[in-house]
Amino acid sequence: ENTVARIAAGEVVERPASAVKELLENSLDADADTVDVTVEEGGTELIRVADDGHGMREADVRAAVREHTTSKIDGLEDLESGVATLGFRGEALHTIGSVSRVTIQSRPQDGDGNGGAGTKLVYEGGEVTSVEPTGCPAGTIVEVDDLFYNTPARRKFLKTTATEFAHVNRIVTRYALANPDVAVSLTHDGREVFATTGQGDLQAAVMAVYGREVASAMISLDADDLPPGPLESVSGLVSHPETNRSSREYLATYVNGRAVTADAIREGIMGAYGTQLGGDRYPFVTLFLEVPGDAVDVNVHPRKREVRFDDDDAVRRQVDAAVESTLLEHGL
Ligand code: ADP
Numbered sequence: 001e002n003t004v005a006r007i008a009a010g011e012v013v014e015r016p017a018s019a020v021k022e023l024l025e026n027s028l029d030a031d032a033d034t035v036d037v038t039v040e041e042g043g044t045e046l047i048r049v050a051d052d053g054h055g056m057r058e059a060d061v062r063a064a065v066r067e068h069t070t071s072k073i074d075g076l077e078d079l080e081s082g083v084a085t086l087g088f089r090g091e092a093l094h095t096i097g098s099v100s101r102v103t104i105q106s107r108p109q110d111g112d113g114n115g116g117a118g119t120k121l122v123y124e125g126g127e128v129t130s131v132e133p134t135g136c137p138a139g140t141i142v143e144v145d146d147l148f149y150n151t152p153a154r155r156k157f158l159k160t161t162a163t164e165f166a167h168v169n170r171i172v173t174r175y176a177l178a179n180p181d182v183a184v185s186l187t188h189d190g191r192e193v194f195a196t197t198g199q200g201d202l203q204a205a206v207m208a209v210y211g212r213e214v215a216s217a218m219i220s221l222d223a224d225d226l227p228p229g230p231l232e233s234v235s236g237l238v239s240h241p242e243t244n245r246s247s248r249e250y251l252a253t254y255v256n257g258r259a260v261t262a263d264a265i266r267e268g269i270m271g272a273y274g275t276q277l278g279g280d281r282y283p284f285v286t287l288f289l290e291v292p293g294d295a296v297d298v299n300v301h302p303r304k305r306e307v308r309f310d311d312d313d314a315v316r317r318q319v320d321a322a323v324e325s326t327l328l329e330h331g332l
Pocket residue numbers: 022026027030051053054055056063064065070071072088089090091092093094139140
């Protein structure tokens with residue numbers, strides 16, 4: 001059973017960033033106002049996600065690491081929009097804990113968890129090794145130590161600390177931008193990389209994450225008249241063409257609130273900028289697309305969150321038009 005979990009883990013928990021993503025989603029699901037992510041050595045030594053969400057009682061903490069016990073789907077819509085964490089519902093903590101040492105400390109917001117205290121549970125290599133009362137703030141702290149300690153082959157595939165951290169940074173950035181009403185911070189090896197206030201709008205979150213220079217180059221997307229196609233709306237921020245980078249990493253795109261990548265979206269954006277960017281340069285973009293769930297094909301690459309649309313051409317034209325009209329309006 002543990003072997004099966006471990007093999008499954010290798011497929012789903014590819015690297016520290018995959019674990020960070022799951023923990024961050026759990027904190028947001030728990031309605032946290034504040035989520036602090038701390039990693040050491042790119043997340044290979046330690047991942048710690050602390051939130052002030054609704055927290056858990058002892059029985060819930062025990063259930064949280066059990067296989068399949070919490071499996072739930074947010075409804076048909078979630079499945080259809082296809083951008084749910086496919087094949088991973090209710091199994092994240094169980095799976096991560098089969099290839100690391102997971103420590104959960106939690107205390108519910110409403111009422112006492114464990115005789116007034118919280119609960120601390122250690123789950124190691126797929127076994128619960130201790131459960132005890134603990135003093136902890138209301139909310140939840142999940143720590144993942146020594147990821148892949150028992151799967152040397154997987155551990156060997158990890159890249160340098162800098163590369164693993166870049167993946168973590170990208171994930172946390174995506175969630176911070178999509179949730180400007182949540183204060184999200186990221187700390188790596190003792191250094192705070194960014195912290196959003198949770199009280200601002202998208203522009204404020206962009207400023208916290210990318211800095212003043214980039215934030216001041218961002219233009220609000222103004223797209224009233226989309227050409228025909230599946231997209232119901234396109235909103236967000238795009239950068240002045242002069243503010244660009246040599247990596248696609250700063251194209252943060254969301255479909256129905258979930259961070260995804262899609263060729264049609266990227267091509268639409270790049271088409272709108274045309275020759276204004278030098279070769280191999282990419283703008284900073286944070287774009288939110290709304291689309292009926294049945295227009296998205298999710299089976300391209302669920303883990304990487306790559307999606308395709310039934311009508312990719314129409315989506316490309318719509319994104320292109322939305323970005324281009326915004327740039328034109330600013331004389332660009
Ligand atoms: P899923 O999120 O798909 O249910 P997980 O393994 O990620 O599966 O989490 C299992 C369960 O543990 C969640 O459904 C939730 O009830 C609980 N849980 C996990 N993390 C938190 C958290 N940060 N705050 C509150 N509850 C949590």
